[in-house]
Amino acid sequence: MTDDTWGRVQDELCKTVGTNNYKNWIEPLEFSGVEDGVITFLVPTQFMGDWVSRNFGEAILQGLNGAGERVSRVSFSVPSTGRPAKAKPKPAVVAKSEDQPGAPLDGRFTFDTFVVGKPNELAHAAARRVSEGGPVTFNPLFLYGGVGLGKTHLMHAIAWELQNRDPRLNVFYLSAEQFMYRFVQALRDKDMIAFKQLFRSVDVLMIDDVQFIAGKDATQEEFFHTFNALVDQNKQIIVSSDRAPTEISGIEDRIVSRLQSGLVVDLHPTNYELRLGILQQKIDQYSEQFPNLVIADGVLEFLAHRISTNVRVLEGSMMRLFAFGALVGREITLELTQDCLSDVLRASDRKITVEEIQRKVSDHYNIRLSDLIGPKRVRTFARPRQVAMYLAKTMTTRSLPEIGRRFGGRDHTTVMHGVRKIEELKQQDSQIADDLELLRRSLEA
Numbered sequence: 001m002t003d004d005t006w007g008r009v010q011d012e013l014c015k016t017v018g019t020n021n022y023k024n025w026i027e028p029l030e031f032s033g034v035e036d037g038v039i040t041f042l043v044p045t046q047f048m049g050d051w052v053s054r055n056f057g058e059a060i061l062q063g064l065n066g067a068g069e070r071v072s073r074v075s076f077s078v079p080s081t082g083r084p085a086k087a088k089p090k091p092a093v094v095a096k097s098e099d100q101p102g103a104p105l106d107g108r109f110t111f112d113t114f115v116v117g118k119p120n121e122l123a124h125a126a127a128r129r130v131s132e133g134g135p136v137t138f139n140p141l142f143l144y145g146g147v148g149l150g151k152t153h154l155m156h157a158i159a160w161e162l163q164n165r166d167p168r169l170n171v172f173y174l175s176a177e178q179f180m181y182r183f184v185q186a187l188r189d190k191d192m193i194a195f196k197q198l199f200r201s202v203d204v205l206m207i208d209d210v211q212f213i214a215g216k217d218a219t220q221e222e223f224f225h226t227f228n229a230l231v232d233q234n235k236q237i238i239v240s241s242d243r244a245p246t247e248i249s250g251i252e253d254r255i256v257s258r259l260q261s262g263l264v265v266d267l268h269p270t271n272y273e274l275r276l277g278i279l280q281q282k283i284d285q286y287s288e289q290f291p292n293l294v295i296a297d298g299v300l301e302f303l304a305h306r307i308s309t310n311v312r313v314l315e316g317s318m319m320r321l322f323a324f325g326a327l328v329g330r331e332i333t334l335e336l337t338q339d340c341l342s343d344v345l346r347a348s349d350r351k352i353t354v355e356e357i358q359r360k361v362s363d364h365y366n367i368r369l370s371d372l373i374g375p376k377r378v379r380t381f382a383r384p385r386q387v388a389m390y391l392a393k394t395m396t397t398r399s400l401p402e403i404g405r406r407f408g409g410r411d412h413t414t415v416m417h418g419v420r421k422i423e424e425l426k427q428q429d430s431q432i433a434d435d436l437e438l439l440r441r442s443l444e445a
């Protein structure tokens, strides 16, 4: 590609991302080269590369391809002096031979940067075990869990570690989608022998997001043969999926049973402690690049509390906060955080359901759920019922008729009456006010 083409793509990008973004993030990119469909830009800091990749990677790709360049990936490289000490070499360095078969590994996804907590400790331990190499003890290692919980990170970490231990080892990482793509291409090029040879010559095979092959019969068939051939040779296989083997519909039984025949471990949704640990680690990771950044007490705790279980969202928020803090040049306070991340915070607000409220309220007043919802009108049931109705009206977006339906099919006027009653009592009766406060807090926790 010529600098000229990049210049034209830049002009286009300026229109799509806006002048501000353009000035901050696109203009400073220094075009370095294109190789094998990967375009590389030099950036002053790793942070900037990460940021641009996340926020404008797609737009840059589209722009380039629109200008007739055949580019499938954008990569960023920091001239060696500016790189944080811990970061591993960039993906492109992995390529040992001219025809490296696997997908590139992300230099940030190592064991060093993986924070271990209760929800992922088993998966981490299993990954560590496999990364030590040696005789294969369980085959395959099957990692599964929801999106953004660290499956790909762990797989790359295993690959890095194995390759560090023994650079001759042929570690082959790719997504199930890429597996299929290569398979289809081999069929089209009538080159199945080379395809089979390639896959049977690896020492370690990693297939990410295997659920992708559900419903794709020919690909499954080929996967099954590859799998068996490697297991027969005692070669380690590592597979990830967004769900357990038995829950992937559209996969043949024999493959499911193969997938289950080794060690199956899941990554649980993150908890508060793990999220806090990950945030802390991000700060350490980027602190060199933002020496003047000050984060007020309580901000990390707030984020760990409020942002969903998906680590990708958590990281993205943190990076936005860093960028914002660097731009405004002020301490990042709780207020600034709420401003800067209002959309993310709103999206991850936990939805409280009427059913949850009913359960909490009946526990609190020590009555049965059926009595809370049922027809009895005695005060011991009626008052808690009104409290629950009031909370349902104020803490959910349900309408009065919808709430009525959930309370044994009561009329919306009954609900309205209950809500008003509690609003009134709240002012006069400190016991009720305390109850409401306690229940509200416990529901929001």
Ligand code: ADP
Binding pocket: 109, 113, 114, 115, 116, 120, 145, 146, 147, 148, 149, 150, 151, 152, 153, 154, 278, 311, 312, 315
């Ligand atoms: P998945 O493949 O399960 O969808 P990824 O491995 O792509 O998720 O993780 C999403 C992002 O969250 C990545 O940037 C990854 O580095 C980060 N991440 C996930 N879990 C952890 C963890 N325990 N410690 C540090 N970073 C994590």
Ligand code: MG
Binding pocket: 151, 152, 153, 208, 209
């Ligand atoms: Mg993944």
